[in-house]
Amino acid sequence: MEKVAVLGAGSWGTALALVLADNGHNVHLWTHRENLAEEINRAHTNEKYLKDVKLPTSIQANHDLKTVVEDAGHVVLVVPTKAMREVCAQLKQVLNQKVIITHASKGIEPGTYKRVSEVMREEIPSNLYEDIVVLSGPSHAEEVSLRQPTTVTVSSEKLEVAEEVQDLFINRQFRVYTSPDLVGVELGGALKNIIALGAGISDGLGYGDNAKAALITRGLAEIARLGTSMGANPLTFSGLTGIGDLIVTCTSSHSRNWRAGNKLGKGHPLEDVLEQMGMVVEGVRTTKAAFQLAQDQGVEMPITSGIYRILFEAAEPRDVVDELMTRIRRHEMEDLTNILDEKMND
Ligand SMILES: NC(=O)C1=CN([C@@H]2O[C@H](COP(=O)(O)OP(=O)(O)OC[C@H]3O[C@@H](n4cnc5c(N)ncnc54)[C@H](OP(=O)(O)O)[C@@H]3O)[C@@H](O)[C@H]2O)C=CC1
C-alpha cells in the first residue's frame, strides 16, 4: 500500500486520514502543532476536532512536514483555504519527488478570486506533481469518522489521475465518483458555504422549512449562475458537489457555516461567533470573494449580496429577507435556460 501524506489535522484531514488508514494505506498526518501530533500518536484521538473518535492506530502524526511527505506517492491537502497558499509554499520546500496532489478544501481566495487548485498551481512547481485533484461532496467529518455511508466526487484535468485518487479513498462506506468538471466541483463546494450561512441565519430568525427550501433552491440557482460564468458545466451543480453538498450543509447542525449563521440570526456579533466556533467557517471569506466576483463578472447573486451586507455592513437580517422577498418579480428559470442555450451554441 502507498505512503499517503495528509496535511492538516483538523476535522476533515483527520477524518480523511481515517478513511485512508481503513483502506490499509501507510498514512502520515501532518499538524503544525507538536502537542496534537503527540496526542494522536499516544491516545489515537483528536479530541479538539473529532471528539470521542478512536483513530486507527496505524495513523502516524508528525509536526515535521519533511518527514511526513518523504517518499509519499500521494499528498492530500486539507487546510482552510486561507492557509492553503502558505502551506503550499512550505510544501514545495520539502517535496523531493513527483506526487499526486489532492486537496479537499472548500473556498475561494478573496482578492484574487482564485479557486484552491489555482492557488496550488501558483505556489507549487508543476514538475512536482502528476496533477492536482479535488475531493468534494456532502461529507461531514463527524459522520465519515463513524463510517456512516458517504459519497464524494473527485475531479482533475487528467481523468486517469482522478481515478487513481478514487481508488485510494473508495470503500464500502465511502463511495467516490469521478467528474471531469474540476471548476464546477471546486466552485460548488466553495459557494454552498455561503448559502449554508444563510440557512443558519434563516433558522436563527425563527423562519421555517419553506424559507429553507427557498434558500436552497434559489441559492443553487445563483451558485450555478456564477459557476457557469467561470467555466463550470451547469449540470455539475445538480450533482453531489452542488445540490448534494448544499442539502447536507444547510440542513445539519454538524455544519460550522450553518451554526455560525444560526448564531448570527439570533443576534450574536460575527467576531464572537467565529471566536467561539473554534473551527473554520469558510463561508465568511467565500461570501466576500463571491460578492466581489459577482460584481466583476456582472452576475446577479441577490442572496450572496444580502449575506455580504449582514456580515460586513451590519445589515439587519430581517431587513435583508424582506428585501429579497420584495424584489422585482422574475421568471424562475430564464437565466439558467439562457446559459444552457449559450453553452449549446458554443
Ligand atoms: N469538517 C468537515 O466536515 C469538512 C471540511 N471540509 C473542508 O476542509 C477544509 C479544512 O477544514 P476543517 O478540517 O474542517 O477545518 P478545522 O477548523 O476543523 O481544522 C483546520 C485545521 O487546519 C489547521 N491550520 C489552520 N491554519 C493553518 C496553517 N496556516 N498551517 C497549518 N495548519 C493550519 C488547523 O490547525 P490549528 O488547530 O493550529 O488552528 C486545524 O488543524 C475546509 O476548506 C473545509 O471547508 C470539507 C468537507 C467536510
Ligand SMILES: O=C(CO)COP(=O)(O)O
Ligand atoms: O463541507 C462540509 C460538508 O460537506 C462541512 O461543512 P461546514 O464547513 O459548514 O462544516
